[in-house]
Amino acid sequence: MRVELDEERRAQLPPTWQRAFDWAEESLGGRVVAWEAQPRWRPACFFELEREGEILPLYWRGARGEWHRNTRPLEREMHVIEVFERNGISVPTRFGLCEDPPGLILSRIPGRFSLDTATDEAHRRKVLDEYLAQLARIHSIPIEEFEAIGYRRPESPEQSCLGETRGFERSYRATKTRPDPMIEFQLGWCHRNVPKDRPELSFVVCDAGQFMFDDEGLTGLLDFELAYIGDYAADLAALRTRDLTEPIGQLGDAMRRYSELSGREIDFGVIDYHTIRFALINPLSVAGMVTDPLPQANYVQYLAWYVCYGRVGLELMAASTAVELDPPSLPEERPSRRSVAHVHLTELLDPAQAGDDGERAYQLDRMQRTAVYLDRADRYGEALESDDLDDVATLLGRRPSTWQEADAALEELVLSSSPERDPEFIRYFHRRLSREEALLYPVLREQQGIAVPPLE
Known part of the structure; x- marks a missing residue:
């Protein structure tokens, strides 16, 4: 939602955005008179700069990740845009690069x-x-x-x-x-x-x-x-x-x-x-964030990218090598004594309570998605974990007692195996990711059911 910025509203902005707009005014001249947050996994917003009686509609493109400190990728992108401009490519106008907070300022x-x-x-x-x-x-x-x-x-x-x-x-x-045997296999x-x-x-x-x-x-x-x-x-x-x-x-x-x-x-x-x-x-790109997320990370979004795009790659591998997949079935729901608490937490985090505050709605939404995922894990997770260990036993010749033991043994097996075992690994990792995707399904949003269609 577009918000006009007077002195009082400007002072209520998060400190990072106050510094961002201070830099824009000092570097470009003029005054930031309105902004519209773009809630997403990287800092970004639209803003309007009043300068010499005109309004410049601008875009702040933050560094990858949540206020990452490295501006080098943004600097390279700025130079790429310059080359594209010289060669007749339709690109936004460059207005500058801010170091703190890191951001590339472009025309909207x-x-x-x-x-x-x-x-x-x-x-x-x-x-x-x-x-x-x-x-x-x-x-x-x-x-x-x-x-x-x-x-x-x-x-x-x-x-x-x-x-x-x-x-x-x-x-x-x-x-x-x-260990991450799925990534090691695909690499x-x-x-x-x-x-x-x-x-x-x-x-x-x-x-x-x-x-x-x-x-x-x-x-x-x-x-x-x-x-x-x-x-x-x-x-x-x-x-x-x-x-x-x-x-x-x-x-x-x-x-x-x-x-x-x-x-x-x-x-x-x-x-x-x-x-x-x-x-x-x-x-x-998200493996580290999935295993050790920052507090401000949109955890379920990262996990969904990991799971869905990992699964899509395996499906195309199977199609291009004539491997027949064997998708798993979802076990029956088995709510635990804690299921009521998970549902309650999900309701407490309803983004609707944020009203027109888009940034707060985004924060509630990312937390609610995690709560829904945990509720699903509570209801289905134990049975899915057991099914997965059964599949691992087929590959290893023995059944690991924990998922940690399974991952370590699988990674070692993947790294030591010849390509002749590729069909087994394609089928197994597809089943594994499909199970995790089933847990995430209600909060996958635009990634629900994604599949790569044939080109012919």
């Missing part, structure tokens, strides 16, 4: 996101066509322009196709505190199956499919923080994962249209690989 792109809000099919096709044309143009910008602002050229086609996975894997290993699969015949290099936006549009057409592209130099097919794969929560349309047709616009060959097998690899970025 008018319009809306997600093509399922298009006025009709003709409108959807027009906007998507305009986006694909912009993406093709990005992929044709000489990579030397990005090397000049600090991006590195991969040393081999294998490195190019692994893309940003290498950096996320390093971060995952640096913060890893306990190993991605390394073993990386395409080796993709020499062409392009600048890849990475988290593709993020753009705004209005009733007339495309208004701008956004979010280049994870960009790198690599295989252009990775961006087409990212459209498939974006489609899981923001429907784009028939993706096979979109891939073929990109081929017409760019003159590049489309290999659906390579796109399948990149889809599996890119889906794994979600579990890789």
Whole structure:
């Protein structure tokens, strides 16, 4: 909700936002007269700066995570936007980079996101066509322009196709505190199956499919923080994962249209690989937050990304290697003596009590989602844990007594096994994640039932 800011309301803002707006006024001139919080997993808001009698609609894009201190990714993104501007890409105007609190200040792109809000099919096709044309143009910008602002050229086609996975894997290993056999299996699969015949290099936006549009057409592209130099097919794969929560349309047709616009060959097998690899970025990036969350973390959101995108990757693995999956069934509900308390806590955390306070509603919502998940775990968790240990026994030849013992033994088995055992691991980890997804189901929101459709 947009809130006009007088002196009294400004003083009531959280200290981080007060510092943010102080910096904006000092650096850009003028006065912040209104703001609209964008409650999400990273600090962000829309705000209006009155300067020389005009109102500038701006956007504050905070660092990844909850007030993360590193501004380097945002600085790189700012330089990327500069390169895009020179090459005719529709991007927001840069207004500056703040160190404390960390944030990139951009012009607010008018319009809306997600093509399922298009006025009709003709409108959807027009906007998507305009986006694909912009993406093709990005992929044709000489990579030397990005090397000049600090991006590195991969040393081999294998490195190019692994893309940003290498950096996320390093971060995952640096913060890893306990065994994670599911991630280790998928990482190993991605390394073993990386395409080796993709020499062409392009600048890849990475988290593709993020753009705004209005009733007339495309208004701008956004979010280049994870960009790198690599295989252009990775961006087409990212459209498939974006489609899981923001429907784009028939993706096979979109891939073929990109081929017409760019003159590049489309290999659906390579796109399948990149889809599996890119889906794994979600579990890789949130694994540490799932095992050791910060107090302000949206825990269920992170866990949902871990579970749902891990499961999606396994399903595409199975489809591309002709492995037949065996989804588990949900056991009967068995409420404990504590179930009443879980329900009571869920009711106490109702976001509706926040009224028009969007930030407070977000905080209540993230806590309520956790309460619902714990209630489900109380009702189903013991039986699901037992079923999972039974499945582990089939792989190990013995039944571990705890999930901790199971994870340690499974990780050791995954790391020591040959690819011949891949079908067993695909089936097992799919069953495991499907069980966890069943516990999360009522609070998955846009991720409920997501699945990657075939391209043909």
